[in-house]
Amino acid sequence: MELQPIKFYQTGTFTVGNRLLDADQRSVQANMERTNSLNSGHRACQGCGEALGARYAIDAAMRASNNQVIACNATGCLEVFSTPYPETSWQIPWIHSLFGNAAAVATGVMAAMKVKGRKDVRVIAQGGDGGTTDIGFGCLSGMFDRNDDVLYICYDNQAYMNTGVQRSSATPPAARTATTMALGPEPGAVFGQGKNVPLIAMAHGIPYVATASVAYLRDLEAKVSRAMTVRGARYIHILVPCPLGWGAAPHDTIKLARLAVETGLFPLFEAEHGEVTSSNKIRHRVPVEEYLKPQKRFAHLFGKTPAVDTLARIQEMADRNIRKFRLMDERRHG
Amino acid sequence: MLKQTEGSHAIAESVALCRPEVICAYPITPQTHIVEGLGEMVKAGELQNCEFINVESEFAALSVAIGASAAGARTYTATASQGLLFMAEAVYNAAGLGLPIVMTIGNRAIGAPINIWNDHTDSMSMRDAGWIQLYAETNQEAADLHIQAFRLAEELSMPVMVCVDGFILTHAYERLDIPTQEQVDAYLPPFEPRQVLDPSEPVSIGAMVGPEAFMEVRYLAHHKQMRALELIPQLSAEFRQVFGRDSGGLMRTYRAEDAKTIVVALGSVNGTIKDVIDELRDEGYAIGAATILSFRPFPSEELHELLSHAKRLVVIEKSLAVGIGGIVSHNLRMALSGISLHAYTVVAGLGGRPITKSSLRSLFERALRDELEPLTFLDLNQSAVDRELEREKARRRSGPSAENILRDLAGGAR
Numbered sequence: 001m002e003l004q005p006i007k008f009y010q011t012g013t014f015t016v017g018n019r020l021l022d023a024d025q026r027s028v029q030a031n032m033e034r035t036n037s038l039n040s041g042h043r044a045c046q047g048c049g050e051a052l053g054a055r056y057a058i059d060a061a062m063r064a065s066n067n068q069v070i071a072c073n074a075t076g077c078l079e080v081f082s083t084p085y086p087e088t089s090w091q092i093p094w095i096h097s098l099f100g101n102a103a104a105v106a107t108g109v110m111a112a113m114k115v116k117g118r119k120d121v122r123v124i125a126q127g128g129d130g131g132t133t134d135i136g137f138g139c140l141s142g143m144f145d146r147n148d149d150v151l152y153i154c155y156d157n158q159a160y161m162n163t164g165v166q167r168s169s170a171t172p173p174a175a176r177t178a179t180t181m182a183l184g185p186e187p188g189a190v191f192g193q194g195k196n197v198p199l200i201a202m203a204h205g206i207p208y209v210a211t212a213s214v215a216y217l218r219d220l221e222a223k224v225s226r227a228m229t230v231r232g233a234r235y236i237h238i239l240v241p242c243p244l245g246w247g248a249a250p251h252d253t254i255k256l257a258r259l260a261v262e263t264g265l266f267p268l269f270e271a272e273h274g275e276v277t278s279s280n281k282i283r284h285r286v287p288v289e290e291y292l293k294p295q296k297r298f299a300h301l302f303g304k305t306p307a308v309d310t311l312a313r314i315q316e317m318a319d320r321n322i323r324k325f326r327l328m329d330e331r332r333h334g
Numbered sequence: 335m336l337k338q339t340e341g342s343h344a345i346a347e348s349v350a351l352c353r354p355e356v357i358c359a360y361p362i363t364p365q366t367h368i369v370e371g372l373g374e375m376v377k378a379g380e381l382q383n384c385e386f387i388n389v390e391s392e393f394a395a396l397s398v399a400i401g402a403s404a405a406g407a408r409t410y411t412a413t414a415s416q417g418l419l420f421m422a423e424a425v426y427n428a429a430g431l432g433l434p435i436v437m438t439i440g441n442r443a444i445g446a447p448i449n450i451w452n453d454h455t456d457s458m459s460m461r462d463a464g465w466i467q468l469y470a471e472t473n474q475e476a477a478d479l480h481i482q483a484f485r486l487a488e489e490l491s492m493p494v495m496v497c498v499d500g501f502i503l504t505h506a507y508e509r510l511d512i513p514t515q516e517q518v519d520a521y522l523p524p525f526e527p528r529q530v531l532d533p534s535e536p537v538s539i540g541a542m543v544g545p546e547a548f549m550e551v552r553y554l555a556h557h558k559q560m561r562a563l564e565l566i567p568q569l570s571a572e573f574r575q576v577f578g579r580d581s582g583g584l585m586r587t588y589r590a591e592d593a594k595t596i597v598v599a600l601g602s603v604n605g606t607i608k609d610v611i612d613e614l615r616d617e618g619y620a621i622g623a624a625t626i627l628s629f630r631p632f633p634s635e636e637l638h639e640l641l642s643h644a645k646r647l648v649v650i651e652k653s654l655a656v657g658i659g660g661i662v663s664h665n666l667r668m669a670l671s672g673i674s675l676h677a678y679t680v681v682a683g684l685g686g687r688p689i690t691k692s693s694l695r696s697l698f699e700r701a702l703r704d705e706l707e708p709l710t711f712l713d714l715n716q717s718a719v720d721r722e723l724e725r726e727k728a729r730r731r732s733g734p735s736a737e738n739i740l741r742d743l744a745g746g747a748r
């Protein structure tokens with residue numbers, strides 16, 4: 001689906017009511033015919049960004065494929081909260097095998113569909129950041145290498161939430177987790193560690209890579225829809241705040257997902273065959289403190305003597321992203 | 335069709351005749367020739383309607399197989415040794431999910447010390463993972479067992495490992511009978527999955543199961559293997575009807591009718607054992623042998639029956655349960671309940687150490703005189719071990735033992 005820029009002067013905000021859009025441009029979720037692929041009744045915490053992200057992503061994929069989706073899930077919160085058998089929230093064929101093999105299982109499903117002449121069936125692999133950037137990384141890279149016709153979606157809540165909030169390679173510096181305690185001279189996760197899997201995915205030269213945030217659900221749907229028009233290996237990395245692990249209020253999930261983007265800490269972009277093709281511009285740039293402060297995992301930065309040096313280093317990371325991904329509208333901000 | 339061919343290639347041809355739809359593999363000696371053979375057939379277009387996927391690890395190989403099988407494709411992979419351990423988590427998973435994958439194991443030792451030669455440590459390490467385990471005695475049987483394995487796996491919805499001695503079988507050239515496509519089609523119907531990922535009938539597979547049902551799910555796996563105890567002989571009999579030769583079954587005996595001494599072993603070593611038994615029979619000794627073909631499920635009743643009239647049992651095993659002795663012997667204990675006999679465990683052939691006729695002969699002679707220890711390490715170089723123990727006593731930092739022993743054997747001991 002082509003995106004068409006539309007200007008709305010009447011609202012004064014950047015939100016857009018579906019009513020103002022053409023029917024085919026409206027949110028999948030606004031459609032009565034949406035598939036509810038991840039149905040209500042699951043056991044996610046209140047305000048779970050992962051549940052929200054998965055619901056939007058999979059419904060969009062369903063719409064884009066005429067409801068022919070098979071999903072392969074890694075172990076993690078999404079897997080556990082969605083299938084408290086005898087209940088399951090999945091309205092689509094869904095398999096969970098192991099923590100570290102979702103991408104390979106998806107390759108297998110894809111191969112079976114190919115042999116059976118079912119090119120219409122689209123395969124999605126999905127997992128948390130731990131299942132993607134750490135333990136499932138080998139299988140993920142193998143799937144990218146072979147350019148298998150699989151869309152991999154990583155729901156990044158920046159730690160191993162299902163096992164009680166331990167550090168993963170997607171945990172940001174200074175964040176407190178159960179294994180990066182807020183103790184000692186350098187409390188929280190250390191600087192200089194971690195990996196950027198969207199960039200690593202791009203280095204494989206796969207046809208499509210995108211990042212998304214649950215604060216920008218329309219953008220998320222559009223990226224999933226775009227990914228579904230492409231054949232071969234595709235990767236979407238979605239930032240999904242976790243109230244429990246981040247020590248944040250459930251009603252702040254969307255706000256934090258937005259602030260992560262507006263600070264520049266979580267750049268939103270798309271890439272094709274290893275080249276960045278677009279990035280979402282930041283419209284209200286905010287300092288990183290605004291994003292960090294509402295989260296208890298960063299509380300140690302805001303004690304009696306605020307950790308100015310650490311905050312400056314985090315701000316530097318945001319600034320670097322803004323330059324690197326051209327996140328500011330250059331016309332307005334020079 | 336009779337032809338002179340390599341064991342691995344015969345296995346590849348057999349598997350191809352089974353019309354596999356997805357094959358995935360990662361190379362490891364001595365499994366390589368099997369998957370190379372299959373890859374070639376797919377690439378050349380001889381094996382059609384089949385996806386051959388080169389993956390980045392054995393863990394991925396079996397994971398791809400899990401996805402393919404769950405999506406309803408007849409799926410095959412092969413590995414050995416370190417590769418089997420690397421996929422261990424997926425080995426249990428495939429069985430737990432009840433996916434009828436067939437996997438060849440080119441049996442090989444496990445390091446450290448790294449060793450590419452044959453023993454059974456690899457497949458024995460997965461004996462309780464929930465897979466059916468068949469051990470081929472000859473290359474003809476190795477080829478034939480794969481055809482039976484798909485049938486067995488799919489009837490039970492349970493994965494099957496076909497274990498084939500590395501090098502001794504996989505790399506041996508001999509005259510083998512490769513069946514025709516018509517024969518295999520007559521024997522092996524198309525795969526009708528019990529569970530399948532299908533958008534027109536969505537199911538969730540692989541949910542968390544708590545204490546309320548876990549026992550039942552695990553028990554069901556056991557129950558199915560007990561059913562396999564009946565099915566395996568049936569499938570072997572049917573195989574005979576279609577292909578005109580004996581292959582497979584739970585176990586096979588050799589000159590065991592009136593034998594007071596029974597030798598039990600798995601795999602290719604049975605050939606040598608039979609030769610020695612022939613010699614001893616000629617000299618008047620009442621000795622016979624039993625080959626265990628199906629190690630999982632374990633044919634306890636058949637072995638009980640066989641051993642109930644015996645005075646002596648000699649188990650030759652190519653693996654070591656460190657700290658206790660033999661794996662096969664311990665599995666046999668249950669079958670011995672109520673039988674009183676002398677039982678000898680012989681650990682032999684580890685890491686490819688040849689098991690020769692003359693060693694077996696003197697071993698059996700000692701057994702016949704009841705002069706064997708309960709646990710024997712066949713052809714162990716005890717003095718090399720003693721010298722290493724001496725070195726360890728002499729110096730705290732005696733260094734890595736494997737390298738010490740190699741240096742010692744080469745005559746350069748410090």
Ligand SMILES: Cc1ncc(C[n+]2csc(CCOP(=O)(O)OP(=O)(O)O)c2C)c(N)n1
Nearest residue numbers: 076077099128129130131159160161162163
């Ligand atoms: C091989 C293996 N190691 C560890 C675990 C334990 N484990 C299960 S879920 C999980 C954390 C998942 O974290 P992530 O992938 O980030 O997903 P989240 O729960 O945060 O959504 C861990 C460590 C496991 N199931 N399997």
Ligand code: SF4
Nearest residue numbers: 044045048077242244
């Ligand atoms: S712990 Fe976090 S990711 Fe897991 S269900 Fe709760 S909010 Fe969602």
Ligand SMILES: [Mg+2]
Nearest residue numbers: 128129159161
């Ligand atoms: Mg996580």
